[in-house]
Amino acid sequence: MPKEHKVQIIPLGGLGEIGKNMTVIRYDNQMIVIDAGLAFPEDEMLGIDIVIPDYSYLLEHKDMVQGILVTHGHEDHIGALPYLLKDLDAPIFATRLTLGLIQSKLKEGNLDNIKATVVRPRDTVKLGVFKVEFLSVNHSIPDAVALAIHTPLGTIVHTGDFKVDHTPVMGEKIDIHKFAELGDKGVLCLMSDSTNVERPGFTMSERSVGHMFEEAFNSAKDRIIIASFATNVHRLQQVITAAHHTNRKVAVVGRSMVNTVAIASELGYLDIPEDTLVDVDEVVNLPGNQACILTTGSQGEPMSALTRMAMSDHRRIEIQPGDTVIISANPIPGNEKSVSKTIDLLFKLGANVIYESYQGMHVSGHASQEELKLMLNMIRPQYFIPVHGEYRMLIKHAKLAEQMGISRENTFVADNGTIVEFTRHGASIAGKVPAGKVLIDGLGVGDVGNIVLRDRKQLSQDGILIVVMTISRSSGAIVAGPDVVTRGFVYVRESESMLEEAKDKVRQTMNRLRENHVTEWAVLKGQVRETLSKHFYEKTRRRPMILPIIQEVE
Amino acid sequence: MPKEHKVQIIPLGGLGEIGKNMTVIRYDNQMIVIDAGLAFPEDEMLGIDIVIPDYSYLLEHKDMVQGILVTHGHEDHIGALPYLLKDLDAPIFATRLTLGLIQSKLKEGNLDNIKATVVRPRDTVKLGVFKVEFLSVNHSIPDAVALAIHTPLGTIVHTGDFKVDHTPVMGEKIDIHKFAELGDKGVLCLMSDSTNVERPGFTMSERSVGHMFEEAFNSAKDRIIIASFATNVHRLQQVITAAHHTNRKVAVVGRSMVNTVAIASELGYLDIPEDTLVDVDEVVNLPGNQACILTTGSQGEPMSALTRMAMSDHRRIEIQPGDTVIISANPIPGNEKSVSKTIDLLFKLGANVIYESYQGMHVSGHASQEELKLMLNMIRPQYFIPVHGEYRMLIKHAKLAEQMGISRENTFVADNGTIVEFTRHGASIAGKVPAGKVLIDGLGVGDVGNIVLRDRKQLSQDGILIVVMTISRSSGAIVAGPDVVTRGFVYVRESESMLEEAKDKVRQTMNRLRENHVTEWAVLKGQVRETLSKHFYEKTRRRPMILPIIQEVE
Structure with a gap:
């Protein structure tokens, strides 16, 4: 029995969040990628510069990737490219301004040897089994496009970021006619921008x-x-x-x-x-x-x-x-x-x-409810995936689609990493691929994780207190120290007596343990930490990080 | 020549900010205090629990303080009382619910021995030279009052936080008649709530x-x-x-x-x-x-x-x-x-x-533009001080008052600490008293200042790296270490070689200095710090705090 063909839509970023948009479309063993954006760090990601999608799924299937399609030149759609292109040698397709902005980014990262093709609205590009059409849309940057991706199992429309502006300042209007034509011929699945789904009405021109x-x-x-x-x-x-x-x-x-x-x-x-x-x-x-x-x-x-x-x-x-x-x-x-x-x-x-x-000195670049309805009505898709939004926005967009006649069974409110799979017999969730946040801190890509962030959080709240002593290998007696150094905890000048008391407590603890023949450093450090933690909490109601360091000499 | 009498209005908090409201009214050598609130810490105040006004001006003039008048029971009006009352023994005047909330706060702080008087709207209290009337207003807490403070030089009206609700859920409506009567008799100065001055129209009931x-x-x-x-x-x-x-x-x-x-x-x-x-x-x-x-x-x-x-x-x-x-x-x-x-x-x-x-599941408790205009129109004050707002709100409120016929010369957009002084001949800015933020962290009141906050900031961004070594007093040679400990910087397991290299660099630096007979610890530490800072910035583009610790043994 021949294997059944399938199309998979796999969002790697941009769902349940505003930022780091990235989507994979897969047909059997061929893939294309839509956008590769960054997100800005959340408040609790202390010291992090930017966040990019975990695209390990792509790296595991490097040979399948036919190309990267970029909808427009905003950071949340292009910001991960300097990282992705170091690991993946795939051709990029984008409109002229978008590519100009990408190339300026890549030059900063010494990455100017990429394969790039300029496309124009209504151009069609063939990438393996996929035929991709670029459709002009309005947005808060020129040259933004939506994508119509024709696969052997049907057409997928991805709106990119869009609004409907009948009187744009320059450039083309959103390509209403093409969207209508696609809807007329039949669209398997629509992925549409949810950013402004909470706003009633129409976004101003x-x-x-x-x-x-x-x-x-x-x-x-x-x-x-x-x-x-x-x-x-x-x-x-x-x-x-x-x-x-x-x-x-x-x-x-x-x-x-x-x-x-x-x-x-x-x-x-x-x-x-x-x-x-x-x-x-x-x-x-x-x-x-x-x-x-x-x-x-x-x-x-x-x-x-x-x-x-x-x-x-x-x-x-x-x-x-x-x-x-x-x-x-x-x-x-x-x-x-x-x-x-x-x-x-x-x-x-x-x-x-x-x-x-x-x-009136600003208008949004994203479609409000009436424009989202217009899009749903033009495309009349069989299936719908709201994208580009926090979770509540995706839910609202799904409800809006329901009002337009798209049943909740045919709408997938997905997470990053979810595989939405289409065959000749229907659509379903078909598992998960790795997806998540890769934190960039300076040159480090993904080397700052939960432990480091947790430490930064504690350090930021109550600072650190380091207690250092040198002990004799033979006798176990303290031969230098204990010295106490603090940062971000208290003003040392005003807390001298409290710190002196702390040293006494450390000496007492060490002596007691020595008398009991405890010599394991882990135990010594643990006891010192506990003693000091209690001491300082009583005195200050703060919990600085406490770091005992012991050195040994002959 | 007899000394000229004067009335001074001295805001200690609540101007240029939303929070920690506190105002002093002074006549010659007598003072009353309106409210004593807290503010929540700003983002950059890492680890701080709450912020209270610097009320050192009051403590310097303890004997002049006749009483503390509290307009309502919100934290930004009562939250500093547990601190203030430890330092200042003054009677409190407030309505019943307000006092109930204050007493519940003070009980937590073991401070239940205060002198407190329950007042009702339209009550009058005599405090030294001041005669204070309490006027009912609407707000998002019951029992909120405005104050009319009669001084020998004229009447000062402080609105407290207010809105105009003609159909309140319970309790009294705002006392329009009394405000109108005051305006009719003549008011020297109005201090009015600026929170919602950016909102056109009328706040809903x-x-x-x-x-x-x-x-x-x-x-x-x-x-x-x-x-x-x-x-x-x-x-x-x-x-x-x-x-x-x-x-x-x-x-x-x-x-x-x-x-x-x-x-x-x-x-x-x-x-x-x-x-x-x-x-x-x-x-x-x-x-x-x-x-x-x-x-x-x-x-x-x-x-x-x-x-x-x-x-x-x-x-x-x-x-x-x-x-x-x-x-x-x-x-x-x-x-x-x-x-x-x-x-x-x-x-x-x-x-x-x-x-x-x-x-429609929420309405604000603060007056919008039309209500603010109504208040200005009822009171028709000679002078105006917009209060309870960030700077742009105070400015907007001043502009609103200008539209109502109060000239900009008669309006004081003041800072915390500014003395607005009134005599028989007019009003003017008459200097400054100390005013500012006192940061509360655990039990510490004001012991966390700029240096501690700056350290917390650096620790939160890139963590800390501690390098410890023990050196021989006689030879200056390293006899234990250097050991390197990091927190919030990098995953140690993935960075072992970088940390080993760092130790080598520390050894080299120390040896070089020893050969050059440099023995001052400050210099040794400075050189080690510089070497490591450069090393890690090159490798990671991060700037952790670097803390060299040296101990000495015989």
């Missing part, structure tokens, strides 16, 4: 922001300082256009903003009127009503340009009373407090800050 | 939440689990009422919730129909449609009851598919992620979670 900019730029009598996401090229375009219309020059500040503007204008994604862009040194010498500064820092990131300005710590720009600061972004969940803090500091310096969402 | 509860309780076919702030007694009342109307028994879960229900019902602030309250053990055995669990944890606090349930870690309550969980609270800024995480976990366990603000 990017163009609406431009009108607000023009108004604000017009009415400001002094400088405009405007912060946004560096990769939101259409937003940058609207800043430049509004500045041009109101007779202002624009200086670009912040490494990632400078980088995007360079790439986007080189590739023709920014239309910059002559003489509009100027140096920072030039902009600070212009009359206020002719100056506009476009900067990073809309999330209150500690090292960003706007945060430095707010802290009067920027090398070249000083906030002055009369400056209008526009935060053209919403805080990403978790950044609320750092954004508020930046706004407060800017107000203190005398700036007028425009930041409230009702002021 | 608490009663509107009750209607939503009844609907939700009615339509749920299984258990109701509802989380709210423990001190929101009217909210608890509405849960109990809705449960009673829908034939459900209520079990109260979570230490602070149990505590409030006990105090509030003992003092008559809760109207609990007979047989409505049951034990947890009883509620879990009831049919789902007869059960309601009222719990703490609306902020996703790690140790709270709801969070434990969500993590399947609660001793007695297990979330079951079909349970309806209602989060009757908004996340306080900074808690957004922990609340989302709890909601996700509850969904994973099969619960239906109602949490979105548009569902």
